Amino acid sequence: MDISVIVPLYNEEESLPELYAWIERVMKAHNYSFEVIFVNDGSTDTSWEVIQRLSKESENVKGIKFRRNYGKSPALYCGFKEAKGKVVITMDADLQDSPDEIPELYKMVTEDGYDLVSGYKQKRYDPLSKTIPTKLFNATARKISGIKNLHDFNCGLKAYRSEVVKNIEVYGEMHRYIPYLAKNAGFDKIGEKVVHHQARKYGTSKFGLNRFFNGYLDLITLWFLSNFGKKPMHVFGFLGTIMFLIGFISAFILGADKLWCLAHGIQQRLVTDSPYFYISLTMMMIGTQLFLTGFVGDLISRSSSARNDYQIEEEIRCEN
CATH class of the missing domain: 3.90.550.10 (Spore Coat Polysaccharide Biosynthesis Protein SpsA; Chain A)
Incomplete structure (x- = not known):
């Protein structure tokens, strides 16, 4: 037809x-x-x-x-x-x-x-x-x-x-x-x-x-x-890792600054009084959640029946 x-x-x-x-x-x-x-x-x-x-x-x-x-x-x-x-x-x-x-x-x-x-x-x-x-x-x-x-x-x-x-x-x-x-x-x-x-x-x-x-x-x-679709970890894992590292580094800098001030006898407010501490903590939690989302998505993708569904246009086979 x-x-x-x-x-x-x-x-x-x-x-x-x-x-x-x-x-x-x-x-x-x-x-x-x-x-x-x-x-x-x-x-x-x-x-x-x-x-x-x-x-x-x-x-x-x-x-x-x-x-x-x-x-x-x-x-x-x-x-x-x-x-x-x-x-x-x-x-x-x-x-x-x-x-x-x-x-x-x-x-x-x-x-x-x-x-x-x-x-x-x-x-x-x-x-x-x-x-x-x-x-x-x-x-x-x-x-x-x-x-x-x-x-x-x-x-x-x-x-x-x-x-x-x-x-x-x-x-x-x-x-x-x-x-x-x-x-x-x-x-x-x-x-x-x-x-x-x-x-x-x-x-x-x-x-x-x-x-x-x-x-x-x-x-x-x-x-x-x-x-x-077949590699969700590449996007969620990447974004989660970046956010976690930024939050961790920010929290580390706050802690290091507090220790330096204590070592030199400089009066410094509590770390928990700084809004940056909570921003850093939030970024670390969101980063962890994004990473886990990518991990779960990857597990689902790998167990999908269509994980190896590729479009093959033609094949050449050897005859025995």
Whole structure:
């Protein structure tokens, strides 16, 4: 099969027939073999009934229905598991992503050699309250991930080689950082294509401003896991050791100063009367806690079933 199109959705009953008809028209015009996987993320409208009807009308339609609303990342995860195409396309169900982009995205993966191609909505039909935070968010994501050529990490329209979606795990709200997940898994041929962004035709957006705050927290989590997930002692142990040494040296200087004053008959207040003594003590305790945190984290990491989970692209074996 050439292409699997995965469409996560929540309460999009009006747009689904039009979206599928558009996808089908594009696929037939280019003679692609395809499947469309609609993942119904706990919709409360008649979206599932629409998907059932479409599946009866076309053998290319598949559907997954969640019992409740879990979020976009779980929807993509289940869609990725079911995808059979050698190229996987993801797009939103609100008709803001154009299926006319599919042929070029497919070509960039199959002919140009990209592992992942992300859409870039250069001209957006969104209010400033959404576009300005999006620009700040993407600038931060580029800096932390090191993927300098992407301008829109969260664009729903993306294309992947099948191997990519089968070797990454999308969880929580990590759908925003699929390019970063792919890079960490060893798929570093990541490209971008300017795509047409259309104004929403039906309904309203399902995402609020809280996604930007949550997005930054997820980015920090992903950065830490990608850099120190298998070696937490390297960060917590290092920080703990530095803080403990600073606190210990400070306490030692206070004690030495007190002994020197006593030896020379100089009146000096009690060490415990100095605020620096308590600051030093606090730093030593925090340093010890950080060190123990790194030690426990290292023990957990070493006992994890994924401790030796490495991405192997190919092997050469000798035949006996």
